[in-house]
Amino acid sequence: MVRLLRANFARLWKTKSFWVCLILAFALALANFLSTYSVQPQCVEKLGRELMSGGMNVVLFLSISAALFLGTDYSNGTIRNKLVIGHTRAEIYFSNLVTTAASGVIMLAASWTGVLITGLCLGGKLGMPVGEFFMYMLISVCAAVAISALFNVIGMLISSKSTIVTITLVSTFVLMIGAAVIMSMLAAPEYVQGYEMSVNGGVVLSEPEPNPSYVSGAKRDIMTAVNDILPSGQFVQLEMGSVHSPEFMPLYSLGVLAAATAVGALAFRRKDLK
Amino acid sequence: MENVLTTHGLVKRYHKFTALDGLSMNVPKGSIYGFVGRNGAGKTTLIRLICGLQFATEGSFTLYGMESGSGEISKARRRMGAVVETPSIYLDMTAEDNLKEQYRVLGLPSFKGISELLKLVGLENTGKKKARNFSLGMRQRLGIAIALCGDPDFLLLDEPINGLDPQGIIDIRELILKLNRERQITVLISSHILDELSRLATHYGFVDKGRIVKEISAEQLEKECRKCARVSVSDTKKLATVLDTFGLEYAVIDERTADIYGEISITKLIDALKNAGCELFSVNEHDESLEAYFINLVGVGENG
Structure with missing residues (x-):
């Protein structure tokens, strides 16, 4: 597998789409930070939070980069060159997984680097305990690896490059939008404060009323669990600064990685290739 | 004679369609x-199975003595190359890249030998030109x-001359002959372009x-191919009537x-044709072609 990893990384290094996505991940994170800074200069005081806010952008660029990288082996037929000379399917699957995950982590690091350097130059501070900051970094890295595993399943089981790109992008948007919707539903307050106009023209507060949009009971537990387990949900929580169960999130990501890889590797093992 | 590849009752089914x-x-x-076989006869399917791209529904094969179901087959495949x-x-890469x-x-320790390989296939002067800008023939040679x-001992080539221009066909033919004669590489070449194959093959599988x-x-085939007289006449319909009487x-070619086929008396044939009002232009001794042998063997099918 080391041979395949060497070959994969050499190819990744020469792949234009990877570099374009890497530069865009870096540039977009920096642009977002500078845009926030122009409105709220005090944001540099909470640099740690700013660093964690660009995870979903990285996922978007990773999805494009991974789909093009994995799809090329099918569209150019070069996956055959690996099998013909005796590499096993497991070796091919895992080497692609490692390469995709590494490219995700590299993009994440690129998005942090620009913000960190600029923020520090602007006199910024982390704004959170170092331990908490490293925990958030670990959550981000694990989530990026888990989402890479999902992209790897798509990229290894579908033989058409254009279909891989389409499905990967659609999946990314579904995951992003789904996580944002869940997050906003969970953020709805349990009670809402009504306003009433008094006879003398003033405004008085009414008794708090139950919010019909509030999600409660088992449905709330399920939605919370889904948002904690899915990498996109973890990124959205990091972005909004309200991480539900940080100590478990890396474990959830490892679970997603293991489940996706088990399904993908088993299906790829028996897949008929052309 | 030692065999590089032996297949034993290979079956490959895709849903209801049986390819092998x-x-x-x-x-x-x-x-x-x-x-040798028609389109859809199962040539490419067999090559896919040997290369590990697909799995047989039934049956097995041995490659350099290693059974297809064993873990050792990966080792045997290291001695193989395929297009x-x-x-x-x-x-989006150059030939060299x-x-x-x-x-x-392959995990080779250095890039030693790349320039020799490029020279061997005639791509030594392609420089920084990307493979997407190569002609079909150049791509085929790069594929080879x-x-x-990794210096394979066994090369599988699936329809290597399809779509090539005459010069490209000659280049690939000479390359295959060179590899076989100079490097003693065993070559399995699938094709339905029989005339071209007959210039290369030492053995045939129909x-x-x-x-x-x-x-x-090929030696045995030459012996089995029947000799015939190729005649050129003004009307083959009249010729057919005459030959039926004999x-x-x-x-009939055209x-x-x-x-x-068989012994003919030219004098009697000329007389009979003259009486039938058919002119005889030429008579040449002719060997039955590989194509004719193949057609005799498998009959004229749906594609034939």
């Missing part, structure tokens, strides 16, 4: 094995160069409907040409 139906064949070491259907090359990538996949990385109909050496076997 108990195919058994033997590829002798050092041979150029012409794998399956289209050449497997990275289109493509070979370097394959060297890495990639298959040759496949039809997923089964081997016959395996034969009770001779024949094959409106003016036909092959006559």
